[in-house]
Amino acid sequence: MANMDVYDITIIGAGPTGLFGSFYAGLRGLKTKVVDVLAEMGGQLTALYPEKYVYDVAGHPKILAKDLAKNLATQAQLFKQTIALGEKITDMQQIEEGIWKVTTDRGTEHFSKTVLLALGAGACVPKKLDVDYPTEMENDCIFYAVKNKERFRGKDVLIIGGGDSAVDWANEFSLIADKVTLIHRRDQFRAVQTSVEEMKRNSVDIKTFYELKQVIGNGVVEQATIFDNRSGKEETIKCDAILINIGFVINLDFLKAWNLKMEGNAISVNEKMETNLPGVFAAGDICTHPAKLKLIATGASEAATGVNFAAVFINPTAKAFPGHSSNLNLSI
Ligand SMILES: Cc1cc2nc3c(=O)[nH]c(=O)nc-3n(C[C@H](O)[C@H](O)[C@H](O)COP(=O)(O)OP(=O)(O)OC[C@H]3O[C@@H](n4cnc5c(N)ncnc54)[C@H](O)[C@@H]3O)c2cc1C
Structure with a gap:
């Protein structure tokens, strides 16, 4: 652990779910890294429908997907979180109790106490x-x-x-x-x-x-x-x-190799967004639970839940409830 730069949380996927998770992780004071295979943040919003209007995001009666992605990216970096783009996660292993090693196709390694999988539909590769x-x-x-x-x-x-x-x-x-x-x-x-x-x-x-x-x-x-x-x-x-x-080529077989409990192509989570692996959470389109809806709004809610319970996982004496952000005085 001596030469490892260990993050509190590593979020895989810079789609709307991962980006909102990054904001919440910053709010909780967690040392946060976000990794995405694409060169641009925003997930499906930027990769698939940047020029379409979205009408069902709280507080935005109508917003272009690319503008929503831009706002999310700004919010995701408010607390100077680390963002690593152009890196595809290929492996994830628990190297010692409480430390996960996430490996990318570029040979880079990320070390983290917790991981939030916000992979959406996987890397968005069109058929x-x-x-x-x-x-x-x-x-x-x-x-x-x-x-x-x-x-x-x-x-x-x-x-x-x-x-x-x-x-x-x-x-x-x-x-x-x-x-x-x-x-x-x-x-x-x-x-x-x-x-x-x-x-x-x-x-x-x-x-x-x-x-x-x-x-x-x-x-x-x-x-x-x-x-x-x-x-x-x-x-x-x-x-x-x-x-x-x-459509898109979906290859999520690598998740099965990580011994994650899956239901079809989705990762099973409980009400805290915990997977079956200790310290590994999932949120957004990639996860499933009995009340699952694949929407930007629900992905944001799941990210907030997952990150707050990741904070408790790291520090069991911490409260899951983060407090109200309106009590902060952020210079934005
Ligand atoms: C045409 C269209 C219109 C839509 N309109 C609406 C709408 O109006 N309202 C609404 O609520 N929802 C809408 N949706 C759905 C919405 O876009 C998704 O629910 C949302 O994008 C899911 O967010 P996410 O962050 O979970 O996943 P994604 O947006 O899919 O982001 C996942 C990210 O993870 C990255 N990733 C995946 N695998 C890896 C890996 N191995 N390593 C590194 N990075 C990885 C991907 O590159 C991607 O950036 C629409 C979808 C489509 C296709």
Whole structure:
């Protein structure tokens, strides 16, 4: 323990849950580190839907996801917490009683008395289609997430997918793009019904049972060949931007190797957000319990609970209740 820089709490994941947990850990006076594989903080808010408005976060009647992420990141660092970005956690071991060692793909090691797993859906790696196209097209005209919706203004956009992201973007782009075509390999949509109904009312050309076969263009996308997966009939359509929203690759097998109790792809926690491992807590989308809701609001609440009970784990004489932040006088 002599040469180890041991933190009170290491939070894995800088999504909304981990960031709010970081704030609470600072409030509790815990020496805190946050680690994330991505280069930017915000988790799904920045990686998947930065340009969408969120309406169900307490105190924000309407806020862009990227602005919410920015506020969370500011709040997460109020107490000068350490943030380590671009590091993927690959292993976690208890090296002695009360000390966890967290190892990353870069070979770095983090030592901590407690760990809060706020991994969300795991590293947000979008699923790719099995269609060949020059990779440089991903910089300009083939997208897996919308970072800046203005790039789609005036374009002929082809959207692939049938979930919330694909359908929501079809609706948004119908207001700014020249033409929006959405293809989906089935006629059932995973997106919420009201959004699907809205898409049907909007000027979106919806083609169910269609898949992408080929991207045509010289350096940039000019056309796409799509096919009807029932008849094989092909069609070539004009498009200059393609948005592929077909889900994410989820690989959480490494969690099982850490002997965490899981329920499907989620970590089981009790009402204190404790996992089955001593000093290891989980919160947000990655965890499950009988009242689980996967929302930013509930993730924040779980982070606050987990961190406050981590404080008690470290110092059993401490109270779980942190007191009211309104009693503080922070210079922000
Ligand atoms: C299109 C869309 C719209 C949504 N709209 C809303 C909404 O309006 N309201 C709402 O409440 N919720 C909404 N959600 C859900 C909400 O975004 C999630 O509930 C929330 O992001 C979960 O936060 P989290 O911090 O638990 O996980 P995440 O946001 O997934 O963050 C997890 C973080 O952990 C990191 N990570 C994962 N594995 C590792 C590893 N091995 N090493 C290091 N880092 C790792 C990831 O890179 C990521 O940054 C929406 C989701 C989507 C996809």
